[in-house]
Amino acid sequence: MSFIADRTVAVVGGGIGGLTSALALAQQGARVTVYEQASALTEVGAGLQISPNGARVLDALGLDADSVGLSAEAVQPMAGLTGRTLARFNLLDQKPPYRFFHRHALIVLLADACADLGVRASLGSRIDDPSQLDAEVIVGADGLRSTLRSEVTGRKTDPFFTGQVAWRAIVPDTGSDPVARIWMAPGKHVVTYPLSGGALNIVAVQERSAWAAEGWAHEDDPSAVRAAFADCCGELKSILHRIEKVHLWGLFRHPVVQRLSKNNVVLVGDAAHPTLPFLAQGANLALEDGFVLAACLAQNESLRHGLAAYQKARLARVTRAINAANANARNYHLGGVRATFAHAGLRTISALAPNVFLNRLSWLYDHDVTAPNYQFAAV
Numbered sequence: 001m002s003f004i005a006d007r008t009v010a011v012v013g014g015g016i017g018g019l020t021s022a023l024a025l026a027q028q029g030a031r032v033t034v035y036e037q038a039s040a041l042t043e044v045g046a047g048l049q050i051s052p053n054g055a056r057v058l059d060a061l062g063l064d065a066d067s068v069g070l071s072a073e074a075v076q077p078m079a080g081l082t083g084r085t086l087a088r089f090n091l092l093d094q095k096p097p098y099r100f101f102h103r104h105a106l107i108v109l110l111a112d113a114c115a116d117l118g119v120r121a122s123l124g125s126r127i128d129d130p131s132q133l134d135a136e137v138i139v140g141a142d143g144l145r146s147t148l149r150s151e152v153t154g155r156k157t158d159p160f161f162t163g164q165v166a167w168r169a170i171v172p173d174t175g176s177d178p179v180a181r182i183w184m185a186p187g188k189h190v191v192t193y194p195l196s197g198g199a200l201n202i203v204a205v206q207e208r209s210a211w212a213a214e215g216w217a218h219e220d221d222p223s224a225v226r227a228a229f230a231d232c233c234g235e236l237k238s239i240l241h242r243i244e245k246v247h248l249w250g251l252f253r254h255p256v257v258q259r260l261s262k263n264n265v266v267l268v269g270d271a272a273h274p275t276l277p278f279l280a281q282g283a284n285l286a287l288e289d290g291f292v293l294a295a296c297l298a299q300n301e302s303l304r305h306g307l308a309a310y311q312k313a314r315l316a317r318v319t320r321a322i323n324a325a326n327a328n329a330r331n332y333h334l335g336g337v338r339a340t341f342a343h344a345g346l347r348t349i350s351a352l353a354p355n356v357f358l359n360r361l362s363w364l365y366d367h368d369v370t371a372p373n374y375q376f377a378a379v
């Protein structure tokens with residue numbers, strides 16, 4: 001018998017993790033309210049790559065991802081200093097497709113489906129203490145700076161600066177092929193990919209010893225990102241020259257929590273396990289979390305067993321993904337002789353065994369939390 005049918009659930013946070021949890025739980029018969037501190041359920045101004053593991057969740061929830069996402073053809077590592085293409089890894093065979101989304105469009109897709117199922121949205125509601133919520137289950141989907149995390153872990157920890165900053169911008173674009181290009185250079189890299197509706201998403205990352213600004217994101221002068229990549233190739237510089245408005249983010253993290261729930265409070269997404277964006281998995285993991293949480297609560301008879309099953313299904317996987325993202329930071333930013341060897345290796349792999357790259361990621365992209373035989377039991 002399902003524990004979750006007809007239970008009241010409060011989801012704190014209306015990002016991708018919160019809305020996915022809300023939708024999946026509502027589809028299992030829960031009565032869900034989403035509490036979001038912002039006055040609107042929206043996220044503007046940036047793109048998201050959703051790989052097949054996350055896309056399977058969108059499909060299983062009945063969402064039409066093709067209506068807003070752009071199917072990707074390939075990932076192309078580039079030498080940022082020379083502009084040379086180092087490799088091309090074909091994504092066309094991925095099923096479901098690897099896609100590029102406007103974050104805002106993905107949020108709207110999830111939010112509309114939630115509304116259709118009667119999920120209530122309490123906007124402009126900041127929750128600092130879960131005891132103010134009258135619900136049988138409380139989902140902490142309140143992101144990197146989660147206040148609910150300490151309810152679960154029993155201690156307050158501040159996220160730490162990872163030594164990386166990211167500029168994020170969108171520029172108008174027509175005619176770019178649907179390819180994610182990773183322009184790698186010593187101590188920095190840029191990722192570019194097109195979005196539907198004629199736009200190019202740009203994420204430019206640079207290593208820094210400290211984050212000096214107040215807060216963790218602010219609008220920056222476009223000349224700052226151009227100066228950071230001034231030694232790069234002409235093609236990349238001309239892309240960066242098109243930026244008119246840019247935001248700078250300090251990339252912060254905290255360790256993956258070692259328990260995902262306590263009593264009736266359970267964590268999903270960045271609240272539990274923020275990741276560096278170098279494997280493009282934070283939102284994908286949040287999608288998986290929300291789906292698995294709802295399935296675990298539906299396929300177990302008690303909350304205790306359901307939450308134990310959720311933890312069992314998620315901890316090892318998210319930890320592996322986060323460690324892989326950390327390793328990519330090092331690989332993307334090599335300089336000197338090590339870069340020369342690494343780039344030669346990439347060219348060789350791309351020419352002789354182009355499937356090696358995707359085969360190495362099959363544990364990540366082929367993972368299917370929606371499969372009928374997926375393990376949702378507590379023991």
Ligand SMILES: Cc1cc2nc3c(=O)[nH]c(=O)nc-3n(C[C@H](O)[C@H](O)[C@H](O)COP(=O)(O)OP(=O)(O)OC[C@H]3O[C@@H](n4cnc5c(N)ncnc54)[C@H](O)[C@@H]3O)c2cc1C
Nearest residue numbers: 013015016017037049127142143269270280281282283284
């Ligand atoms: C530069 C960059 C690029 C990225 N690119 C990708 C990518 O291509 N693919 C990918 O999969 N991931 C990517 N990520 C990671 C991804 O953005 C995050 O992992 C994901 O958005 C986390 O979703 P979330 O719902 O857990 O948290 P959030 O998106 O942070 O949502 C949390 C929500 O909770 C609300 N909230 C917070 N506190 C409270 C409170 N106390 N009460 C009420 N509401 C509250 C917030 O307003 C917010 O709406 C990227 C990240 C960065 C920084």
